[in-house]
Amino acid sequence: MKPAAFSFDRSWTFAVPRDELWSRLSDTSSFSTWWPWLRAFDPVPIEEGATTRCAIGPPLPYVLTVELAVARVVESESVDVEVDGDLCGPARLVLGDADEGSTARLHWRLQVQRPMLRMAASVGRPILQWGHDWVVSNGVEQFRATLAAERH
Numbered sequence: 480m481k482p483a484a485f486s487f488d489r490s491w492t493f494a495v496p497r498d499e500l501w502s503r504l505s506d507t508s509s510f511s512t513w514w515p516w517l518r519a520f521d522p523v524p525i526e527e528g529a530t531t532r533c534a535i536g537p538p539l540p541y542v543l544t545v546e547l548a549v550a551r552v553v554e555s556e557s558v559d560v561e562v563d564g565d566l567c568g569p570a571r572l573v574l575g576d577a578d579e580g581s582t583a584r585l586h587w588r589l590q591v592q593r594p595m596l597r598m599a600a601s602v603g604r605p606i607l608q609w610g611h612d613w614v615v616s617n618g619v620e621q622f623r624a625t626l627a628a629e630r631h
Contacts, residue, residue: 484568485591485611490584491619495626497574497581501555503626504572504583507531513621516614518542527552532564537610541596565593585615 493500503509507522519534527549535543545564552558560570570587591597591607599607 484588485566485608486588487611487615488584488586489615490582491623492577492580492582493623493626494580497576498555500574500581500583500626503622503629509625513625514618515621516617519544523549525549525552525558535614537614539606539610543593543596562587562589565596566590567592 495503505525507520507525510522511517511520516536516538517533518536519532521531521533523529523531529549530546532544532546535545537543543565545562545566547570548561548563550559550561550569555574557571557573560572562568562570566589568587568589570589571585573584573586575582575584596607
């Protein structure tokens with residue numbers, strides 16, 4: 480039996496204009512310095528057709544390896560990515576304007592592909608969900624701290 484997909488849909492507000500947020504997020508060479516849980520990452524430009532592989536290490540005894548293929552880019556607005564590997568499915572980042580800066584909305588619906596993780600997801604889904612949420616929330620806070628430090 481295939482476990483249900485891991486769905487994610489959250490938004491954050493950042494105290495920088497949207498173009499500045501896009502500029503920082505487009506600096507893929509900085510990803511590994513912002514996010515220590517990113518165990519391996521080959522920076523590529525955020526442009527249609529670009530692909531990269533990365534390894535993500537949540538605070539659990541496994542590492543996820545995925546390939547990210549940029550499917551569509553609207554500069555300063557959105558990025559659509561197809562994820563493949565240990566997880567697969569679509570992911571989308573949408574940027575917007577806010578009264579005091581900008582917003583970023585991240586959405587994905589990913590299926591677990593690796594057999595061992597699929598089995599773990601069927602019996603220990605809350606633990607895998609916690610690891611996922613830990614990576615995302617820490618990633619946002621680490622990125623937010625980087626933005627704040629660079630503005631001062």
